[in-house]
Amino acid sequence: MQTNEIVMPGKVEPSGFEVRVRDLPAPAQGQVTLRMDATGVSFAEQQMRRGKYYDQPAFPFVPGYDVVGTVTAVGPGVDPALVGRRFAAVIKTGGWASHLQLDAADLVPVPDQVSAAAAETVAVNGVTAWQMLHRSARVRRGGTIVVLGANGGVGSTLVQLARHAGMTVIGTASERHHETLRRLGAIPVDYRDPEKMYRQIRELAPDGVDAVFDHVGGPALVDSWALLRRGGTLVSYGTAATKDEEGNAQLPVLKSYGRLLLWNYLPNGKRANFYSFWAGLRFRASFRRRLAADLTQVLKLVAEGVVTPQIAAEFPLANAAAALSLAESRTVSGKVVIVP
Template sequence: MNPEACVEVVLPGKVEPEGLRLWRGAVPVAGRGEVVVRMEATGVSFAEQQMRRGRYYDQPPFPFVPGYDMVGTVLSTGEGVDPALTGTRVAALLKVGGWATHVRVEAADVVPVPDGIAAAEAETVVVNGITAWQMLHRKARVRAGQTVLVHGANGGVGSVLVQLAQAAGVRVIGTASARHHDALRERGVTPVDYRGGDVPARVRELAPAGVDAVFDHVGGRGVADSWHLLAPGGTLVAYGSASTRDDTGSKQWPVLKLLVRVTLWNALPNGRHAYFFNVWGGRALSKNRFRARLRADLTQVFGALRRGEVTPRIAAQLPLADAAEALRLAESGTVAGKVVLTP
């Protein structure tokens, strides 16, 4: 591949994965306060799966380059940026734009990746790790000795949630299909088959007094079950609407329904709390505070990775040119961990 060329994967509209397009052009030039990062790893998350259906609630207009996060090496710096940053491996949370060999990013938005962590390993814990850490420690505020329920415990966010919770001394009950149960047991998780009948009844058997927190990416009608499984003082963190993935109609409606429910539940005088979490919700903070929180939390996640408290789970690693295959694989529901794209 020509090192002077930038290759991007473009999402032209509502298409099947094979409808993705490759675009080749000049490497971007860093402007004031910016860096250009040579991508080493980017990932396929639920956000991209929804975006290609036109179902992600705040996606930009088509066409655009998807890619929620990325890891790479700073190739060049713009005016006002320390040139010593060149050659540093960094991670960035982008929302869009990561599926490219070269990405222009504001220098204040990149976070150094510690030595000893490979790019693909770091990629598995950028958006997934930030999401898991902030839900655990900033929303649910988990403590040692508590019990939590993690839906989709074998998934990209779920698998990181499980490990960070265990590192905090928390007991974990995790829903997953039966084929993942042995792997979950090996990691100290009590598995529950989400296809095996009455999931709430099974969780109540395991935690008769209720659980201290539920992390729910499924949304839909089942989120009410998550709320009712909470112990007094417990916290529900809803962070997705996977159950509505293939719905038609307004892409905002599933999120709006969740927000209404959260508002009503929080008004009840029972000491429980509910949140709809999105990592960009921190934008309500000033830009500097948002960036500082992101940097602090991702640094914590990288620390957990280096200490072995989190094991990177790479479901598959494919070249950027095979983004269609990677997207289809991620959507298949047959893999555990994160599908990673490399240049």
């Protein structure tokens, strides 16, 4: 079998991506061969092409943080009944390929009534949103939260999960996305003027909020921290503010982590967390169980119509460069999806 792959050869513009065709061997012990039905563009790929993702592999490599696909072959030790069934998996790299191999233990079943594109949209984004809301912040019903970048893939999912859990959501986005946020149940605030944005949020929640979910990082973390009421939680899960800066890719993350750690020692009853999707990976079995449980919950909500995946656009694999360019334009709401 052959596979078509999109390769990031180095720090290049999307137009510099390469297409590679190579032979795919039979799956090894514990592995499956997956035919890609949908993959996507996450913020990680936007950082990776700049060499700015915290622990990305050395160039060249095949990007693709998550994937939904159909099993076409199984290796020794894997149940043959998996062939022909559809699964989602979070893999960090390798998803931008027509076929790929991965461990069967990483597969999470996708309900029949959920399309491949819909499942892909909530794979890494849904797990991230679910874990930040229910495992990191643990906001109770009736609470108020702030979601920065609420029109994005993680943000739009987080808004819906929070509304389903009975929370009030203040979401930031450019004005063109405000109607979408209202439809999802959030109170929109324009983020183009940060000083005005934080002032408006304080007017909407004068007693403070129960949680802020901040993917921006950088100096504005101080402003997000200040929005919290006593007992509130700041969840930082990215450093978008430094995406285009040159230098060490790990430094912005380490700076944010250090700042958040110190804030937890302040006597104000507030908490600060740096969310990492891959936290606990060294305990691989428990990590996989937790990921599968959380993604299964999100996919169940999609199947029930509680969560509507926000698909910004779909591109064929051969046009992955255009898909990334659109995602980086910051003009879309939801996630850009790549299909065969």
